[in-house]
Amino acid sequence: MTIPLLDVAELSRRFPAGRRSWLSRAPGPQVHAVSDVTITLGRGEALGLVGESGCGKSTLARLLSRLLDPSEGSIRFDGRELSFVPARHFAADPARRRIQLVFQDAGESINPRFTAWDAIADPLRTLLGLRGEDLAASVAEAAALCGLPEALLGRFPHQLSGGQRARVGIARAVGPRPDLMILDEPTAALDVSVQVTILKLLAELRARLGMSYVFVSHDLNVVRLLCDRVAVMYLGRIVETGPAEAVFRDPRHPYTRALIAAAPALDGIRRPVPLLPAEPRSPVDLSPSLCAFHGRCPDGVERCLQERPVLRRMEEGWEAACHFAGSKHGALPQTLPG
Amino acid sequence: MTLQVEGLSVAFRTRAGIVRALDGVGFAVAAGETLALVGESGSGKSVTAYALLGLLGAAGQITAGSALLEGTDLVAATPRAMARIRGRRAAMIFQNPRAALNPIRQVGRQIADVLRRHAGLGRRAARDGAVEMLRGVGIPDPARRAGAYPFQLSGGMCQRVMIAVAVAAKPALLIADEPTTGLDVTTQALVMDLIAGLASSNGMATLLITHDLALAAERAQRIAVMHAGHVVEVAETRALIDRPRHPYTQRLLAATPRAVGSLDALHSISGNLPDLRRDDLPPCRYAGRCARAVASCASVLPWADLGGGHRVLCWNPL
Numbered sequence: 001m002t003i004p005l006l007d008v009a010e011l012s013r014r015f016p017a018g019r020r021s022w023l024s025r026a027p028g029p030q031v032h033a034v035s036d037v038t039i040t041l042g043r044g045e046a047l048g049l050v051g052e053s054g055c056g057k058s059t060l061a062r063l064l065s066r067l068l069d070p071s072e073g074s075i076r077f078d079g080r081e082l083s084f085v086p087a088r089h090f091a092a093d094p095a096r097r098r099i100q101l102v103f104q105d106a107g108e109s110i111n112p113r114f115t116a117w118d119a120i121a122d123p124l125r126t127l128l129g130l131r132g133e134d135l136a137a138s139v140a141e142a143a144a145l146c147g148l149p150e151a152l153l154g155r156f157p158h159q160l161s162g163g164q165r166a167r168v169g170i171a172r173a174v175g176p177r178p179d180l181m182i183l184d185e186p187t188a189a190l191d192v193s194v195q196v197t198i199l200k201l202l203a204e205l206r207a208r209l210g211m212s213y214v215f216v217s218h219d220l221n222v223v224r225l226l227c228d229r230v231a232v233m234y235l236g237r238i239v240e241t242g243p244a245e246a247v248f249r250d251p252r253h254p255y256t257r258a259l260i261a262a263a264p265a266l267d268g269i270r271r272p273v274p275l276l277p278a279e280p281r282s283p284v285d286l287s288p289s290l291c292a293f294h295g296r297c298p299d300g301v302e303r304c305l306q307e308r309p310v311l312r313r314m315e316e317g318w319e320a321a322c323h324f325a326g327s328k329h330g331a332l333p334q335t336l337p338g
Numbered sequence: 339m340t341l342q343v344e345g346l347s348v349a350f351r352t353r354a355g356i357v358r359a360l361d362g363v364g365f366a367v368a369a370g371e372t373l374a375l376v377g378e379s380g381s382g383k384s385v386t387a388y389a390l391l392g393l394l395g396a397a398g399q400i401t402a403g404s405a406l407l408e409g410t411d412l413v414a415a416t417p418r419a420m421a422r423i424r425g426r427r428a429a430m431i432f433q434n435p436r437a438a439l440n441p442i443r444q445v446g447r448q449i450a451d452v453l454r455r456h457a458g459l460g461r462r463a464a465r466d467g468a469v470e471m472l473r474g475v476g477i478p479d480p481a482r483r484a485g486a487y488p489f490q491l492s493g494g495m496c497q498r499v500m501i502a503v504a505v506a507a508k509p510a511l512l513i514a515d516e517p518t519t520g521l522d523v524t525t526q527a528l529v530m531d532l533i534a535g536l537a538s539s540n541g542m543a544t545l546l547i548t549h550d551l552a553l554a555a556e557r558a559q560r561i562a563v564m565h566a567g568h569v570v571e572v573a574e575t576r577a578l579i580d581r582p583r584h585p586y587t588q589r590l591l592a593a594t595p596r597a598v599g600s601l602d603a604l605h606s607i608s609g610n611l612p613d614l615r616r617d618d619l620p621p622c623r624y625a626g627r628c629a630r631a632v633a634s635c636a637s638v639l640p641w642a643d644l645g646g647g648h649r650v651l652c653w654n655p656l
Binding site: 052053161162191192193194195196197199200203218219220221222224225226248258259262263264265266267276 | 493
């Protein structure tokens with residue numbers, strides 16, 4: 001069997017929340033931003049990461065790109081364990097070149113005093129050590145790949161349109177020819193017509209360069225267009241993962257169902273699924289023994305408060321973490337457990 | 339009609355020249371109805387809202403047109419009269435609730451301020467009223483949350499507080515400028531349900547400004563599409579989505595991701611918005627990007643009435 005490009009096992013990240021008493025030796029309250037996440041990503045595969053704000057998808061993206069150290073768990077990248085490399089040393093790691101990031105708003109993630117050319121050249125200079133003519137040739141190549149006309153390369157971010165800035169952000173990440181690109185809401189700030197061109201560019205780059213994507217987005221329709229697989233996160237945990245098309249057509253977890261139902265559709269027909277009430281539980285000191293979705297879940301029963309559902313296999317490559325997943329369309333099973 | 343806008347034109351003086359941001363914008367919203375104003379950034383959606391409420395600032399000027407709110411012309415109103423209209427008869431929800439709320443004033447007080455100023459309530463009645471408003475917008479434990487500052491509340495909660503501030507004095511017109519941008523889809527659905535509920539119970543006219551055609555399709559009875567400062571098409575929601583007649587509306591729909599279909603089925607809109615500083619702007623500001631442009635596009639545009647309230651600003655509609 002070939003080794004997957006990215007093999008993440010039981011990855012967790014906790015942040016301290018608030019102060020702990022100086023008298024007590026017990027650990028203070030903690031935010032469980034990412035809990036027990038296991039995912040694999042093959043070469044050339046695109047995985048979509050969806051969920052509400054605060055579900056930990058951005059923290060997971062930062063862990064995978066090694067900007068943040070995990071509390072527990074392993075991140076194997078191309079067979080090599082990366083979780084032991086401290087985030088502050090990772091910039092000098094040879095794998096840095098192979099994992100690149102694209103941020104939400106290139107206008108804010110690019111140094112405002114860098115021209116587009118400087119922004120694209122910077123990682124080529126620092127990661128690949130390119131200089132002079134080699135550097136210029138690589139910058140021109142990356143820009144051309146991303147459809148940036150040479151005339152725009154001398155401009156500063158504020159002189160570029162939103163779509164052009166997005167292209168600079170992508171060109172900067174593509175320049176070092178990474179194996180894995182982590183895209184954090186790359187089209188969230190764009191108009192639909194520009195979003196289409198950027199999505200098409202990303203699809204084309206993936207096909208052409210054989211990169212793998214981890215695509216973080218809150219727009220389910222966009223994830224469906226770009227990704228082979230999708231992982232739905234809720235309060236730090238993956239609650240459903242599977243082939244994107246299939247999950248969107250027939251979601252098994254009640255949270256996935258609610259998320260899909262809540263997205264407005266052009267046909268203007270409201271889905272007959274109850275909307276999620278109120279807000280998620282607090283991620284501070286979450287009890288590990290209950291289903292975090294209980295309280296908002298239309299199907300929640302007593303058992304969900306006593307036993308946290310684990311990811312169960314629905315079909316090949318499709319898992320959901322719900323006691324009742326697999327029973328058709330949220331209907332409770334005939335015999336109620338407990 | 340609660341709101342009747344006709345021929346509204348707005349220009350901004352800038353160092354680079356005069357920007358004709360709005361040109362002859364017209365639409366109407368009836369009591370209890372939601373009209374969505376959709377378009378890409380730079381199309382003039384927000385400028386329309388700011389112009390209606392007299393919030394354009396020093397550089398912007400209404401150069402022509404009228405906007406009748408229950409018979410009162412908002413364009414002709416003095417700043418003093420506008421101050422009485424804003425909050426009482428017409429209110430606005432802004433895109434970023436955290437920026438629009440006063441960061442150093444408890445949210446309950448911000449609602450009570452509106453009740454005291456516009457509903458004429460006393461101090462205590464206003465405080466109780468504010469708690470009731472918070473309960474009405476679905477904030478749990480409203481008596482305690484009334485004492486919270488905006489930074490202590492989540493984005494969705496702040497948006498609810500702002501809705502409470504806006505509807506406290508039961509305005510006849512609510513302008514919601516991208517009310518759910520930046521919110522999760524689940525929260526978005528709740529906030530939009532809340533606005534719809536208030537609109538139907540108070541008979542409030544709602545102007546929903548959004549770039550999201552799907553949101554407009556789901557929430558508005560009618561849609562007006564804007565492009566470069568023109569309203570180019572107005573119709574009942576279903577008619578506009580199912581059979582767009584303006585070439586721009588059609589392209590906008592073709593660029594919107596749907597729940598089915600592949601990336602290949604989506605098409606971007608060729609060309610860019612025209613430079614609104616030009617003196618020789620063509621009558622149709624879409625003509626330069628339009629695949630259906632004909633010779634007559636260079637002459638003054640007619641409104642084509644296609645029946646059933648479906649109107650389109652085009653010489654060669656689909």
